[in-house]
Amino acid sequence: MRTLIVTRAALLATALLLPLSACKQERAEVAPPPPVALTADAVGHYCGMVLADHPGPKGQILVAGEARPIWLSSVRDTFAFTMLPEEPKDIRAIYVTDMGKAADPASPNLSAWVEARRAWYVLGSRQRGGMGDAEPFPFAEEAAARGFAAVNGGTVVRFADVHEDQILTPPASAALAEEPPPSGHDGHGQGVH
DSSP, X not given: OXXXXXXXXXXXXHHHHHHHHHHHHHHHTOOOOOOOOOXXXXXXXXXXXXXXXXXXOOEEEEEXXXXXXXXXXXXXXXXXXXXXXXXXXXXXXXXXXXXXXXXXXXXXXXXXXXXXXXXXXXESOSOBOTTSSBOOEEESSHHHHHHHHHHHOOEEEEGGXXXXXXXXXXXXXXXXXXXXXXXXXXXXXXXXX
C-alpha cells in the first residue's frame, strides 16, 4: 500500500512538473526578432549622426517594449550599450554588421546582419572604425574572422570574451587628444605670454 501511495505521489508530481518544464522550454526556444532594415533616418544613439553617412560596421539593439531599434554608429558603441549600467537590460536581440559580406571594411553591406552574441570579433586590428578609432570587427563565420585577422592583425574572440576595459577605456588616440597642453602652452603650439 505504501509503495502504491509513493508511486501515485511521484506520478502526480511528474504530471504537475511536465507542463512547467514545457513552458520553460517554449520560452527558451522563442526566436529573437529579426534585424530591422537600416533606413535613411537611422541616427546613432550616442553620437546623433546619420548611420548611412558614416563608414564602418554598425549595430542595432532591439529592446522589449520598443517598436524601433536603438541604432549604434559602431560596434564599439553596441558593446558599450550592453555594458553601461544606465542602459536598458531587457534586450531581445543585438545585431551587428557582418563584415564577412563586405569587400571593404569602411563600406560594409548595411543589410547583412549577424546576431552579436553569435558573431566572431577581431579586436586590435590595423583597420579603424567609422570614427577613426579601434573597432571590434564582427563576422558571422569564424573562418572569415580569422582570414581578416591574418591580413589586418588582431585577435579573434567571441562576444562573451570581450571585456569592459577593451570597450569602455578610451582608445589611445582619444586619450591623447583629451590631455591638456603642456604647461606654458595655449594648445596652439605657441607659449602663453
